[in-house]
Amino acid sequence: MSLIGNLKYVFTGGKGGVGKTVIAAALAYDQASRGRKTLLVSLNPVHSLSSLFGQDFSGNKIVKVKDVDNLYAVEVEIEDAVERYKERITTRLREFFKWAEIPINPEPFINIATTNPAFQEAAMFDKVMDIIVKESKEYDIVVFDTAAVANAIRLIGLSKLYGLWLTRMIQSRKEALETRYKMSFKKDKVLEEIKKDPIIMDLVALYDKFKVTRSILTDSSKTGFYFVTIPQALPISVVKRFISMVRNFEIPIGGVFVNMVLVKDQVEKDTTGYLKAKYEEQQRYLEMIRRDLGEYIRGYVKIYDRDITGIDYIKYVVDDLYNFKPE
Numbered sequence: 310m311s312l313i314g315n316l317k318y319v320f321t322g323g324k325g326g327v328g329k330t331v332i333a334a335a336l337a338y339d340q341a342s343r344g345r346k347t348l349l350v351s352l353n354p355v356h357s358l359s360s361l362f363g364q365d366f367s368g369n370k371i372v373k374v375k376d377v378d379n380l381y382a383v384e385v386e387i388e389d390a391v392e393r394y395k396e397r398i399t400t401r402l403r404e405f406f407k408w409a410e411i412p413i414n415p416e417p418f419i420n421i422a423t424t425n426p427a428f429q430e431a432a433m434f435d436k437v438m439d440i441i442v443k444e445s446k447e448y449d450i451v452v453f454d455t456a457a458v459a460n461a462i463r464l465i466g467l468s469k470l471y472g473l474w475l476t477r478m479i480q481s482r483k484e485a486l487e488t489r490y491k492m493s494f495k496k497d498k499v500l501e502e503i504k505k506d507p508i509i510m511d512l513v514a515l516y517d518k519f520k521v522t523r524s525i526l527t528d529s530s531k532t533g534f535y536f537v538t539i540p541q542a543l544p545i546s547v548v549k550r551f552i553s554m555v556r557n558f559e560i561p562i563g564g565v566f567v568n569m570v571l572v573k574d575q576v577e578k579d580t581t582g583y584l585k586a587k588y589e590e591q592q593r594y595l596e597m598i599r600r601d602l603g604e605y606i607r608g609y610v611k612i613y614d615r616d617i618t619g620i621d622y623i624k625y626v627v628d629d630l631y632n633f634k635p636e
């Protein structure tokens with residue numbers, strides 16, 4: 310059995326710096342070496358996949374990872390995604406104001422909608438949806454390394470509401486067009502217009518994309534959200550918070566990985582006493598992880614004496630995930 314079973318969509322989440330990218334890469338590497346065509350997607354404001362693999366993945370293009378069969382990677386440029394998303398939202402809002410015949414300047418609304426702090430996360434989630442409905446068709450598995458997991462969770466959670474809202478929007482747009490049709494003298498021309506109505510087309514497309522994404526992301530046979538922690542207070546509480554959020558929204562929890570675990574041999578070589586104190590502190594937090602998150606633990610990774618870069622070190626991480634367990 311592989312670490313993540315046969316899932317098609319895998320997300321890694323957790324506090325910054327705990328090793329989400331390293332674990333995502335290790336999971337992707339492991340899946341690829343099991344013969345599954347794998348896409349590793351980085352959706353972070355600052356990317357680290359390129360330095361992790363020692364290969365340039367920047368520029369939004371999917372690239373084959375050198376010397377690794379079946380593994381592909383891409384770093385999505387958030388700025389570009391945000392810019393394109395902003396353009397789409399702007400058009401949508403302008404159309405909406407025009408159609409609703411609201412005689413005010415839409416620009417301030419566009420500004421509010423596109424400069425609020427959640428906008429970047431919404432843009433990233435939109436990109437995730439695009440990858441799920443399009444690019445992912447060519448792969449057996451997609452591993453998402455994204456900082457916006459919390460936002461994804463919220464949006465999936467809210468998607469029922471969002472779906473209802475979109476249905477209402479589509480309905481009322483149809484009604485408005487119908488009234489126009491009934492009242493017009495040139496029915497053929499109006500019908501032509503209605504068929505090409507940009508607002509309906511846009512809303513329907515958005516609705517479909519959301520519906521498909523929601524059904525995939527709430528399906529535990531396809532999707533798993535994995536959380537990464539280290540044996541320390543804050544990262545553990547971040548994971549706990551994520552898990553309770555996810556539980557409320559029917560989102561499948563894949564499990565928890567515990568990274569950067571000190572082992573006894575390392576500690577004994579250290580003469581300063583620093584590592585010994587660290588080690589003892591870790592023991593307490595490991596105990597807490599076992600107590601509070603025990604059912605979710607899927608693997609442990611040792612702490613290494615240098616950054617995880619290059620295939621060899623990624624392999625060590627994979628090996629730990631399967632075989633290492635703190636004493």
Ligand SMILES: Nc1ncnc2c1ncn2[C@@H]1O[C@H](COP(=O)(O)OP(=O)(O)O)[C@@H](O)[C@H]1O
Pocket residue numbers: 323324325326327328329330331332357568569570610611612613614615616617618
């Ligand atoms: N088990 C480990 N041992 C040593 N260094 C690690 C380990 N896991 C991660 N790192 C290093 O810690 C840093 C943060 O890891 P990263 O995966 O980028 O975290 P995140 O994606 O959660 O911000 C990186 O420099 C990485 O090489």
Ligand SMILES: [Mg+2]
Pocket residue numbers: 329330331353357454
């Ligand atoms: Mg990262």
